[in-house]
Amino acid sequence: MARPILTATEMRRLEQHAFEAGTDEYALMERAGAALAEATLRFAGARETLVLVGKGNNGGDGYVAARLLVEAGASVRIAAVGEPTADSAKLAAKDWSRPVEAIDENTAPADLVLDCLFGTGLTRPIDEDIAEPARRLFTAARRVVACDLPSGIESDTGAILTDLGPADLTVTMGALKPAHRLSPAMQACGRVASAAIGLETQSDWFEIAEPDLPALDAQGHKFDRGMVHCLSGAMPGAIALSAHAAARAGAGYVRVSTSRMIDGLPSSVVQTEDAGALDDERIGCLLVGPGMGDIPPLLTVALTKTHPLVLDADALRHVGEPDRLAGHDAILTPHEGEFRALFGDLVGSKADRALLAAQQTQCVIVYKGPDTLVAAPDGRLGFAPPAPAALATAGAGDVLSGIIAAMRARGMEPFEAACAGVWLHGRAAEACDIPFIADDLIAALPDVM
Ligand SMILES: NC(=O)C1=CN([C@@H]2O[C@H](COP(=O)(O)OP(=O)(O)OC[C@H]3O[C@@H](n4cnc5c(N)ncnc54)[C@H](OP(=O)(O)O)[C@@H]3O)[C@@H](O)[C@H]2O)[C@@H](O)CC1
Numbered sequence: 001m002a003r004p005i006l007t008a009t010e011m012r013r014l015e016q017h018a019f020e021a022g023t024d025e026y027a028l029m030e031r032a033g034a035a036l037a038e039a040t041l042r043f044a045g046a047r048e049t050l051v052l053v054g055k056g057n058n059g060g061d062g063y064v065a066a067r068l069l070v071e072a073g074a075s076v077r078i079a080a081v082g083e084p085t086a087d088s089a090k091l092a093a094k095d096w097s098r099p100v101e102a103i104d105e106n107t108a109p110a111d112l113v114l115d116c117l118f119g120t121g122l123t124r125p126i127d128e129d130i131a132e133p134a135r136r137l138f139t140a141a142r143r144v145v146a147c148d149l150p151s152g153i154e155s156d157t158g159a160i161l162t163d164l165g166p167a168d169l170t171v172t173m174g175a176l177k178p179a180h181r182l183s184p185a186m187q188a189c190g191r192v193a194s195a196a197i198g199l200e201t202q203s204d205w206f207e208i209a210e211p212d213l214p215a216l217d218a219q220g221h222k223f224d225r226g227m228v229h230c231l232s233g234a235m236p237g238a239i240a241l242s243a244h245a246a247a248r249a250g251a252g253y254v255r256v257s258t259s260r261m262i263d264g265l266p267s268s269v270v271q272t273e274d275a276g277a278l279d280d281e282r283i284g285c286l287l288v289g290p291g292m293g294d295i296p297p298l299l300t301v302a303l304t305k306t307h308p309l310v311l312d313a314d315a316l317r318h319v320g321e322p323d324r325l326a327g328h329d330a331i332l333t334p335h336e337g338e339f340r341a342l343f344g345d346l347v348g349s350k351a352d353r354a355l356l357a358a359q360q361t362q363c364v365i366v367y368k369g370p371d372t373l374v375a376a377p378d379g380r381l382g383f384a385p386p387a388p389a390a391l392a393t394a395g396a397g398d399v400l401s402g403i404i405a406a407m408r409a410r411g412m413e414p415f416e417a418a419c420a421g422v423w424l425h426g427r428a429a430e431a432c433d434i435p436f437i438a439d440d441l442i443a444a445l446p447d448v449m
């Protein structure tokens with residue numbers, strides 16, 4: 001099941017709906033605090049714990065969790081920014097019958113810190129009179145568990161407004177937030193556990209989950225399983241990686257247009273000089289860009305065809321105006337530099353920019369990075385689950401575009417094909433020993449499909 005991802009505004013709206021439908025405000029906080037306590041106990045056991053609480057509902061969750069951790073046998077202290085201001089948090093604070101310390105230079109460290117300072121309500125950087133002691137306490141703790149978000153992180157953008165240090169576990173309430181899957185915040189979250197607190201979450205934004213790959217037709221032949229055609233350019237090694245990956249990702253037939261024999265391709269990948277091959281109606285996806293170099297006519301030729309397209313790497317550099325893509329059934333796979341070169345400086349978070357680009361081109365955008373996003377023109381947005389940092393290696397992008405082309409040729413619609421490709425690519429990386437090279441990703445594909 002794909003986990004939904006909600007902005008802070010959407011979370012508040014959801015919470016409001018629940019209240020209007022009769023959910024008691026404090027009951028919701030009780031559920032959040034209970035989920036936090038339970039996840040903390042599972043992660044770290046009942047140990048010496050310091051709960052840092054802010055004045056809002058994130059702090060409220062902390063008061064509830066602190067009480068339940070005491071009931072579970074942990075030794076717990078609370079240190080607070082100040083008196084709670086949110087209504088439910090006031091109730092939660094009342095149910096805590098023990099002393100509350102201040103957060104300052106005298107606050108004693110503990111084995112486990114439960115960070116309930118700020119969640120989705122953070123609006124600005126944290127003042128140093130709180131940030132400085134909090135940082136010291138984070139560093140001194142053996143484990144840090146964050147409630148909803150590590151404090152200092154902006155929920156919608158994934159920006160770190162104030163760095164307190166990373167959490168080992170983040171327990172997210174009701175739904176994932178964009179920051180859990182956007183850099184640099186995602187690297188500060190540690191493991192992210194979802195706590196169901198009884199809110200009905202539905203969203204066009206979600207964490208990409210294991211795809212349902214098209215079933216193999218027992219009576220089908222190779223062309224039914226999808227034909228990928230690749231255009232080779234100045235550096236054929238790159239398109240060789242893509243073509244090989246497409247074949248391993250289950251395309252029934254993979255062919256490369258090339259004027260000279262490409263070394264290292266499996267014999268099953270057909271190499272052709274015949275320009276007419278491009279008009280073959282059986283082509284399920286045409287891939288151009290990896291290793292294309294400065295040969296813009298390759299892109300021009302691709303854009304004269306009506307086959308579904310995957311445009312990657314150098315092809316993206318040569319598009320020029322995004323309007324040129326209008327009417328094409330295309331998936332674009334830019335990394336940050338290619339994205340900026342093509343779309344300029346769009347405003348907003350990475351999520352906003354990805355969606356703007358998809359709307360502008362009416363194409364699916366795979367906006368690559370440590371926090372890869374897949375955006376569709378209709379507003380769907382897939383966030384990649386974390387993948388090994390070792391994926392930033394030569395040729396990994398060529399492998400990704402080959403896998404996506406295979407998914408498209410196998411009949412998946414563009415957004416689904418792109419999400420499936422991103423998921424398989426990440427899992428293939430997890431299946432490899434580190435350090436790995438792009439070729440190893442291809443070899444690992446059968447293990448994750
Ligand atoms: N929505 C839901 O469905 C559910 C939400 N739940 C929980 O509620 C959390 C959201 O709670 P929230 O809205 O009260 O915000 P929160 O993060 O506690 O911070 C707000 C407080 O901080 C203050 N403040 C802000 N920035 C500041 C700064 N830099 N430095 C200093 N102060 C700053 C701000 O004050 P002000 O801006 O007015 O000065 C306000 O007092 C959410 O993350 C989750 O844990 C669950 O319990 C149940 C389901």
Ligand SMILES: [K+]
Pocket residue numbers: 058115116117118119146147148149150151
């Ligand atoms: K927090």
